[in-house]
Amino acid sequence: MSTLKIGTYENRTAFRPGAEIAGKVLWILDESAKAVEVRLFWYTEGKGTQDVELVDSVRFDDPPRREQREFRFTAPEGPYSFSGKLISLLWALELVVLPSEETERLEIVVSPSGHEVFLHKGEEIEITDESAGQPL
């Protein structure tokens, strides 16, 4: 089992559209690999069949067994990270070793506010209010 690490500078996990997503990856492979990739992508979770979209990637071919490399992406204008009652959309960075597909993932948020968008914010407040029996 290889050791894989992925991290962003200043441990940032929230990015506004257009912001730079930069950090470092480290790998210590227990066997030689064809390539190592850092991927920026979003995926959905929830009731609908999962959608996954690879937005950007950096590939390091014929990687040495032990290495530390830097990556930089630009957060696109969207889609925003959001959470609804049927669908949630999440952004993540993945470090993937090929062809074994060993992986390490770091979840991030892409939105103008730096927080994921809650679609049913109003409804949730209403429900909490009723159940708690006191004003929020």
Added chain:
Amino acid sequence: MGVGAKIFMTIFALVFVGAGIAVLVVMLGDLGQTADTYEWKEAPCRILSATVGEKTRTDNPYRLEVLYEYDAAGRRHTCDVYMRGYRGTDDYSEALRAAHHYAPGTEATCYVDPSDPTRGVLAHETAWKGFMLLFPLPFIAVGGGILYALWRPRKKRPDGSRAPEPISAKAKKGGVTRWLLVFFGVFFVVGVVATYFAFIRPWQRIQDAKGWAETPCRVKDAWVGEHAGEDSTTYSIEVLFEYTYHGEDYKSSWYSFGSGSSSGYSGKKAVADQLLQERQTVCFVNPDDPYEAVLNREFTSEMWLGLIPVVFALVGGIGGFFTLRSIVRRRVLALPRPGVEAKPVAPPAGMPQAPSATGPVLLEPKTSPVMKLVIIAIVAAVWNGIVLAVLLIEFVWFILIFAAIGVVLIGAVIYQLLACFNPRPRLTVSTNAAPLGSGVELRWDVSGRTERIEKLAITLEAREEATYQRGTNTYTDRRTFAQLTLAELSDPREMLTGDATFTVPPDTMHSFAARNNKIVWCLRVKGSIRFWPDVSDEFPFTVLPKDTRQ
């Protein structure tokens, strides 16, 4: 994937692979028996006799029975094998044509087994049978691929737990889409070819047969052929009749030009019984090829079943079109591979398009009432047409359930027809794609008899749409998460025309459309009319992400 789903998918894949391998083994065995004759040596031979054997009321009732002699290994041999694996045919004219081709005394070429000169054949199995081996291969490939994906060994963590799989690997790649294109392409080609043989060709033959010679003929036998399927048995009218054309005697087994069989026994039995009772009747003989003759040259109701492959062609054509469109769009959005340095990236798939027009834009309804009427009318016509066709062939009780659904569909057509006479709302907006938090000017006009509308409401709505599979069915769940009332009117004069300004909520989600998950924004017009279908129109509206340049 849960344990239950994994077990289900494994069983599904095993069935796929198992069925594919079983069919392949049977085909290989069958082919192996016949293919080795291609290695046999050519030898001149002389036909001693050639007749057509008849064994009506069985599968492949007609058979070329041939006897020929040839010299091999210094001796004369006689043989009666026409072709390895030959089991006869259900088309008498095919066997008769071959019998006339190998008339007694004809010098022909046969093929002799060099290791056993007593074994010979007069003809090879056609080579296209080898191509049939390709058919089970997709089953094995699909099943094997699923099994590999489910059970391929994955690395484990030091604590023994399974290492996570990369989610990003599930991103749709061009290769998958191209395979989808091949899949739909095969569907389309198979649909078109099957439609040609099942419907177009019989129809062409009916047209040709209008010029065929009406000739007296005698029915030798007539019966109902039974064809056992997986779920049910289908039937066909089988016949053998003899006729004389230009002094030559012929026989044919063509009742009509329809190919295949269908459900419904009694109607076919009545036809067969009547033929047996009458015996003497007329057939229609092709003057250019007197081996071809048919008893009934009319279009029969069963022939409509030959249009069923059109569904395959449509699925293949429409699926192929949309797959091709997605490939083209994906190429437009192709992302650069920037290396270590960050570069601006193109908007990812699923993102809304910038405004297509500036200035006031007239919004198009999602589906116009006329379009809804056309769609429902087509569905009702196809459904009721099939029900009627089945009823014409034979009455069966269970068809009443389908007929009841047909009546409901007719009711839906009438409802939608009435809705076409409703007042029509038209919405004009200052832009058809507005960023979150921006202002939009809206103007509405309602044409027609607005006085019939009791209450009219115009709202801005946003909803989640999640599409998922359950079994073989596809479902879409919808959940509204934003609703902004822009106008609520009860005075018909105010309904005629008016305007409003609204702000798109700033802290919510913009429009988004992935393959299975969507965020849909729309303007909705609802008007209630007493004793009449309500006005209910949806106008898609695009909400863009916040303008970050501001």
